[in-house]
Amino acid sequence: MGKLSLGIVQMSCLKDKSANLKKGIEKIREAAKKGAQIICLQELFTSLYFCDREDYENFNLAEPIPGPSTEVLQKVAAETKTVIIGSLFEKRTKGIYHNTTVVIDADGSYLGKYRKMHIPDDPAYYEKFYFTPGDLGYQVFKTAYAKVGILICWDQWYPEAARITSLMGAEILFYPTAIGWSTEQDLPTNDEQYQAWQIIQRSHAVANGVHVVSVNRVGLEQDGAMKFWGGSFISNPFGRILSQASTDQEEVIVQEIDTDKTESYRTHWPFLRDRRIDSYQPITKRFLDED
Numbered sequence: 001m002g003k004l005s006l007g008i009v010q011m012s013c014l015k016d017k018s019a020n021l022k023k024g025i026e027k028i029r030e031a032a033k034k035g036a037q038i039i040c041l042q043e044l045f046t047s048l049y050f051c052d053r054e055d056y057e058n059f060n061l062a063e064p065i066p067g068p069s070t071e072v073l074q075k076v077a078a079e080t081k082t083v084i085i086g087s088l089f090e091k092r093t094k095g096i097y098h099n100t101t102v103v104i105d106a107d108g109s110y111l112g113k114y115r116k117m118h119i120p121d122d123p124a125y126y127e128k129f130y131f132t133p134g135d136l137g138y139q140v141f142k143t144a145y146a147k148v149g150i151l152i153c154w155d156q157w158y159p160e161a162a163r164i165t166s167l168m169g170a171e172i173l174f175y176p177t178a179i180g181w182s183t184e185q186d187l188p189t190n191d192e193q194y195q196a197w198q199i200i201q202r203s204h205a206v207a208n209g210v211h212v213v214s215v216n217r218v219g220l221e222q223d224g225a226m227k228f229w230g231g232s233f234i235s236n237p238f239g240r241i242l243s244q245a246s247t248d249q250e251e252v253i254v255q256e257i258d259t260d261k262t263e264s265y266r267t268h269w270p271f272l273r274d275r276r277i278d279s280y281q282p283i284t285k286r287f288l289d290e291d
Contacts, residue, residue: 004145209262
């Protein structure tokens with residue numbers, strides 16, 4: 001569609017799931033009033049980031065998709081005439097759960113969902129305890145305003161995921177995210193990690209000639225072991241930051257972009273033209289052992 005406005009909602013969360021959903025809706029309406037046409041919320045926005053510990057009670061936070069939260073988002077999308085990208089904890093069936101993002105079109109219709117493919121398992125990020133790896137593959141959704149590709153948090157470290165989603169026709173890559181600093185780490189280490197997080201996603205924009213949108217949560221949660229660093233941002237197809245949120249405040253940002261410029265970037269820097277797809281077979285191996 002060319003020029004359109006993207007909205008990002010960076011917020012802190014509480015233990016009360018209904019309160020988080022209500023806050024998310026209020027901020028969606030705020031972004032819509034500012035002119036946003038596609039609005040993305042952070043990873044698992046209806047709850048605290050519960051994966052900081054292994055607790056069977058947290059499975060009670062999950063819900064079917066489509067389900068209650070999806071239906072609420074559909075009503076808000078139709079009301080505001082916006083596309084909504086919402087990350088939820090999906091209960092697929094008894095014993096199978098996914099980290100899933102839904103895409104709602106501007107008329108309120110449910111376009112589908114993407115299930116997180118790469119699942120981490122690190123201190124304070126025990127996601128393998130909760131989430132079954134996605135089995136829907138990489139996805140692109142044709143919305144009223146643009147073709148969007150959805151990837152989730154840990155997916156952002158994998159250039160293969162960004163490449164495949166871009167090759168499927170995504171004009172914009174969205175990354176709902178939950179990542180932060182350990183409160184026990186020194187400042188130089190925290191800064192190095194933050195810079196790496198932003199650089200890898202900006203590199204996806206450059207390599208694929210697409211806009212990239214990363215939406216992170218902010219603030220201390222639960223026992224305070226992790227401070228989510230916010231820093232949500234929108235990058236153009238050459239990695240230039242168009243808008244960036246703070247590292248410590250809730251923010252709603254709306255930024256106009258022009259997807260028609262993708263053609264210019266890809267023509268002048270023809271990375272897709274010069275790909276040697278005949279030479280990439282080794283990438284399907286875990287590691288190339290020496291003979």
